[in-house]
Amino acid sequence: MSQQKTWEKRQEQTQQKKTAQVAEATKQDEHLTDEEKQMKMVELIETQRELMRSQGRTPPVITLPLLDHMIPYSVGFRARKEYPSVLDAFRQFSRNRTNDGKNAFSMRHIAVADSFPGIEVDPKLGWFRAMWLYARRxxxxxxxxxxxxxxxxxxxxxxxxILLNETIMNGNTKRVEELTMAPYTQEATALADRKTGILYRWAFHREVTSLRILSLRAADGEFGKHMPKSGSRVAIQALVRFDTEQSIEMYDKDGNALHAPAPSAAPPPTKRGKALHIVPAVPKRVTEYLVVDRAFYDPDGKWKFRARYTPEPGRTPAV
Structure with missing residues (x-):
């Protein structure tokens, strides 16, 4: 019984000591500015990350929240009937211009950090040439x-x-999780997790209209004293419009096609044997608005799909 009381007393003393230390640290922080408090927090996080590295563990990658993306909508003469009043059209025009400004700011941020894939921006440009370059780009x-x-x-x-759609059709849920982020992961894995005994084959045919980046956001997500191995502290999110032509083929366990064949598809042979006879499906146009995310301070980071956006009914996207 005495040992139990001794242990409880030590626990109480330890807790009191920790409480006193927290109170002292809080008292010291009262004289710091908000910026100094933020820098102190960043230093603490980086210290913890360095400790994990020294222990042979991989520190988690800092993930940005889902940022303020938007689909810009047309406000021209042809779209005048889509707005109840001139004021509503003007508000949409203002939102479009705000989005353009944020896009431009993010473009400059990425360029200054030299983080455009496959593009090198000379950091030694004179102020006039740099100003002219950024103004154009x-x-x-x-x-x-x-x-x-x-x-x-x-x-x-x-x-x-293309890789994501192929992975979904192959039913590889683990790989789908690697290519996506919440909240889109749940939607993508639900599509991939099929137990129907049907073979699916997905095919990409072409882009109906070229891929467009509608909304671009960039911010620093790494604040350590040392530059990350990838050489960039930037994380990028983009709302992208995919306007493609694609098809899905479906076959039962006996290899019989369950989909409508394309007009150019050859008739199936009378004797197929064990080999699957491929029957091309009718291509269909698919337009999607998806947010992609990539942390350039993650050496193994790739573009991941993060969210789906749906255009407002009765509105025409501007691009």
Missing amino acids: VFQTHSIKPDAWIAPMRQEILDQY
């Missing part, structure tokens, strides 16, 4: 030109989109 978020800063990024995102 940062407002090209929606550009589909092959020489735009975002051109390699657009191709990377399209490749990931």
